[in-house]
Amino acid sequence: MLRLECVADFVTVRGERAKGASELERRLAAIFAARAREATDRTLDVTVRFVTPDVAVAHVTNELSGIVRPDAQRLPSHTELSIRVFVRADGVWKVAASHNTIVAPF
Numbered sequence: 001m002l003r004l005e006c007v008a009d010f011v012t013v014r015g016e017r018a019k020g021a022s023e024l025e026r027r028l029a030a031i032f033a034a035r036a037r038e039a040t041d042r043t044l045d046v047t048v049r050f051v052t053p054d055v056a057v058a059h060v061t062n063e064l065s066g067i068v069r070p071d072a073q074r075l076p077s078h079t080e081l082s083i084r085v086f087v088r089a090d091g092v093w094k095v096a097a098s099h100n101t102i103v104a105p106f
Helices: 021-033
Strands: 004-011 017-019 040-052 055-065 078-089 092-102
Touching: 017 021
Parallel strands: 004 092
Antiparallel strands: 004 017, 040 055, 055 078, 078 092
């Protein structure tokens, strides 16, 4: 069975940074309660490269829609590319870092 935990440093497409699991959870909860409340996310592509047997780098391409700006205007659907670093420790894969980028800015 694959176990995954988050201990990540996370950087959003807007350059906001969250350090560690509790801060990441708090910030994501705020995002999903407000501007991403009606958002949908569709995974388009995933590639994984193992740097070592216990370290992997994943590139994930997603299409997001339904995001709302702070002024309540709905943003157009867009594609994001994220890079995620995973580390396996004691049989558990942990997200060590994640960074999102908008593929084609508005």
